[in-house]
Amino acid sequence: MSQDSALDTFITESSELLRDMESVLLRCENGESDAESINELFRAAHTIKGSAGLFGLDPIVAFTHVVESVLDRVREDSTPVTAPLAAILLECRDHIRQLVDAVVEGEQSEVPALSEAGAAILEKLTTIAGVGTAKKAAATAPPTSVPATTRSRASGEAQHAGESKGLRVDSDTWHLSVRFDRAVLKHGMDPLAFIRYLTTFCTFTGLQIVEDSLPARDEFDAEACYIGFEIGLRTDATKSQIEAAFEFVRDDCQLRILPPRSLVSDYVALIRDLPEAEGHLGELLVQCGTLTAQELDDCLQAQAERKQAEGEAPPIGEMLVERKLVQPAVLAAAVQTQVEARASKESKALEGRSIRVDGDKLDRLIDLIGELIIAGAATGSQARAAGLSHLNESALHLARIVEEVRDQALKLRIVQIGPTFARFQRVVRDVARESGKEIVLETNGTDTELDKTLVERIADPLTHLVRNAIDHGIELPEVRKDAGKPPCGVVRLNAYHDAGAVVIEITDDGGGLKRDLIRQKAIERGLIQENQALSDSEVYALIFEPGFSTADQVTNLSGRGVGMDVVKSNVSALRGTVEIDSQAGKGTQVRLRLPLTLAIIDGFQVGVGRSSFVIPLDLVEECVELNSGGADGTAESALNFNLHGSVLPLIRLRTLFEIAGKPERRESIVVVHHAGKRVGIIVDELLGELQAVIKPLSRLFKQLQGIGGSTILGSGKVALILDVPGLVERTKPAHPGPHDAVQSGMRGAISTRA
Amino acid sequence: MACEIEQKDGLIRLRGEMTIYAAIELARQLFDCIEGKKRRCQIDLSEVSEIDTAGLQVLLMAKRACEARKTAFALVSPSPAVAECFKLLRMSETPAKTPRRARRSS
Numbered sequence: 056m057s058q059d060s061a062l063d064t065f066i067t068e069s070s071e072l073l074r075d076m077e078s079v080l081l082r083c084e085n086g087e088s089d090a091e092s093i094n095e096l097f098r099a100a101h102t103i104k105g106s107a108g109l110f111g112l113d114p115i116v117a118f119t120h121v122v123e124s125v126l127d128r129v130r131e132d133s134t135p136v137t138a139p140l141a142a143i144l145l146e147c148r149d150h151i152r153q154l155v156d157a158v159v160e161g162e163q164s165e166v167p168a169l170s171e172a173g174a175a176i177l178e179k180l181t182t183i184a185g186v187g188t189a190k191k192a193a194a195t196a197p198p199t200s201v202p203a204t205t206r207s208r209a210s211g212e213a214q215h216a217g218e219s220k221g222l223r224v225d226s227d228t229w230h231l232s233v234r235f236d237r238a239v240l241k242h243g244m245d246p247l248a249f250i251r252y253l254t255t256f257c258t259f260t261g262l263q264i265v266e267d268s269l270p271a272r273d274e275f276d277a278e279a280c281y282i283g284f285e286i287g288l289r290t291d292a293t294k295s296q297i298e299a300a301f302e303f304v305r306d307d308c309q310l311r312i313l314p315p316r317s318l319v320s321d322y323v324a325l326i327r328d329l330p331e332a333e334g335h336l337g338e339l340l341v342q343c344g345t346l347t348a349q350e351l352d353d354c355l356q357a358q359a360e361r362k363q364a365e366g367e368a369p370p371i372g373e374m375l376v377e378r379k380l381v382q383p384a385v386l387a388a389a390v391q392t393q394v395e396a397r398a399s400k401e402s403k404a405l406e407g408r409s410i411r412v413d414g415d416k417l418d419r420l421i422d423l424i425g426e427l428i429i430a431g432a433a434t435g436s437q438a439r440a441a442g443l444s445h446l447n448e449s450a451l452h453l454a455r456i457v458e459e460v461r462d463q464a465l466k467l468r469i470v471q472i473g474p475t476f477a478r479f480q481r482v483v484r485d486v487a488r489e490s491g492k493e494i495v496l497e498t499n500g501t502d503t504e505l506d507k508t509l510v511e512r513i514a515d516p517l518t519h520l521v522r523n524a525i526d527h528g529i530e531l532p533e534v535r536k537d538a539g540k541p542p543c544g545v546v547r548l549n550a551y552h553d554a555g556a557v558v559i560e561i562t563d564d565g566g567g568l569k570r571d572l573i574r575q576k577a578i579e580r581g582l583i584q585e586n587q588a589l590s591d592s593e594v595y596a597l598i599f600e601p602g603f604s605t606a607d608q609v610t611n612l613s614g615r616g617v618g619m620d621v622v623k624s625n626v627s628a629l630r631g632t633v634e635i636d637s638q639a640g641k642g643t644q645v646r647l648r649l650p651l652t653l654a655i656i657d658g659f660q661v662g663v664g665r666s667s668f669v670i671p672l673d674l675v676e677e678c679v680e681l682n683s684g685g686a687d688g689t690a691e692s693a694l695n696f697n698l699h700g701s702v703l704p705l706i707r708l709r710t711l712f713e714i715a716g717k718p719e720r721r722e723s724i725v726v727v728h729h730a731g732k733r734v735g736i737i738v739d740e741l742l743g744e745l746q747a748v749i750k751p752l753s754r755l756f757k758q759l760q761g762i763g764g765s766t767i768l769g770s771g772k773v774a775l776i777l778d779v780p781g782l783v784e785r786t787k788p789a790h791p792g793p794h795d796a797v798q799s800g801m802r803g804a805i806s807t808r809a
Numbered sequence: 810m811a812c813e814i815e816q817k818d819g820l821i822r823l824r825g826e827m828t829i830y831a832a833i834e835l836a837r838q839l840f841d842c843i844e845g846k847k848r849r850c851q852i853d854l855s856e857v858s859e860i861d862t863a864g865l866q867v868l869l870m871a872k873r874a875c876e877a878r879k880t881a882f883a884l885v886s887p888s889p890a891v892a893e894c895f896k897l898l899r900m901s902e903t904p905a906k907t908p909r910r911a912r913r914s915s
Contacts, residue, residue, distance in 0.1 A: 250898070262898055272840055277866070282865070
């Protein structure tokens, strides 16, 4: 269980790091790399590798390790990340993403297809990175590179050329290092039993009893445990399986496991962390496979000789380096690890200011606050009914606080849209490359805030729209030049708040929609009649019809005719709308209009007969009295009203929802606006403002038109929330014209601009 | 439950369980026993029925004590239980003679 939740954390964390890597790499590719970017990349790769190692996710560790090594070398050379290197690193990033995704799907061991793809990418990576650094090495001939190369040549282990350069140890054995606590025997555990158990699934290549802690005879307690083990082993098991062998003594021992081909620095870190004196460094290195016994013996010999000559011996670590038996980088790597550890500690402190909270917990909190609002409203109305002024006052005070709590709670879920926009840099880059176009993405209003759920759900439709803009909108560079436009196309993402809604605009400066082509296809598909006259926006709206595609050729990006209708239905599901504007030769703009939040709205309560309805307050413009002479009649289409000199179409709720009973003598009009259109809703009574906690309607009522949800009033009664956008769409234009038929024929309520 | 020590012809023979249950007494007796050995210390393990980490530690202590006093130390004729343990831990019957140990003592 805890393993699972830890794994979830790993996945979340990796996703974030991968996202960071992506944005840094994209910056690098545009020539905006600096010293910090390579550090960021390295840290991200390093952290992913480290965490993956904790879970024994070997494919990720193995792959990321090579990436990390390359990044490390680039960093040491302090060369900038060039565009080609960034491109290949992007591929690497994507591969890591795939590996992580495989873990998400529950595949922890190696997936052959993935590892093949990974090997191919790594080969490209080492080639590119190798060229870059080889040049540098030739120019300055740093002494550090000499022992490294001689060593790998001498030992003839060049099969992992890229890896050995990246400071890998060429042994294929795991290394396990365990020290037991003194009390382990008294706890009834026998360390030997764990070692014995290991042999059931591991083959030991070497084992050393570490007995350095054995005390002098006088201090020896025969019931305390003083020993530890260093074990080299071969196994098909994962790291976590090996760890599981020590499950029972987890708290009573120090266990360190290094997978095969670990970083040399990992071995060095292991050695440093062990309690034994450094005199054992050599022996341990032998066991780690860094040195052969022969190399160590030679070294010890030399040390002994010098001891006689000078009376004092340098530490064995220095000796080894001097004899070029250990790569100097081993020690450098060890120092590096320490520096990094400190750096990561600092960044941890910064992170401490924000905490990660399970989304479900937030949902639950907001749910409870919803209940609180309902209960508060009930208290308020009872206080009013009781007519006790003191009670009423405190009820009002309570209501104010509850309102504040609600706002704060909703803010917890509010995030900026910037990161979502930033993701499209990558989409634009990839799609532009694939289609041979030059495109830049401009983003505006990245600090616009909206509900996290919305951000998540809007990402897919947005991706589709951006791809569409690139694939269908932006022309090829030559075409653009001929049309007198700059060769580089621009896709613009813009977000802003407007009347309680978030508007997201996707604009391109491409060829625009081909009005005639859309019309022709629509006629072919029987969506419209040949002789129908349609306004521009009505024609453009046709592309949201299911299965509609005007693309001359199907590319792998878009043009298969699925998409725009999915975008529309996705947005509608969020109580949002889609509008489209286009100018031939100039470009296209798609506007998504979304509600700010999904959970709670400020509402305006109205009554019709004995029923209550709630209208989202943001959409209410004004309330006017319906004078019986101004507009009357039974036919819905005839209901229009003269408001401030312009025609206002009316909807009578009583008629719409077939509510029994006679209309009140004095009816009111609530003027609502949506997407630039105004509609008047005729109601019996105006009941005032309230906070409505939206309770979604069950599946059974999904088909209901004009209703967006329900809420519970303070009195305990249920009120229906009007789907104002839906109602506005339903309204026939103020001047009934020949394209009425089109609108009703198109069912899916398409927004047209007034 | 207990482990007996028997000295015969310069040979120290351990009999019984070399486990944590007997470890304290075993350690005390065995160490006293070794004190008396000047040149050679051979421990016969043929009648050890069981050995665990505690028992092993006592042997390691004994070996160290001998090495400190330059007394030759040897473990001989291990019983099946001991042999299994030595095999597991890659110990030879006479650990004192392995090169690795030799180096450390120098």
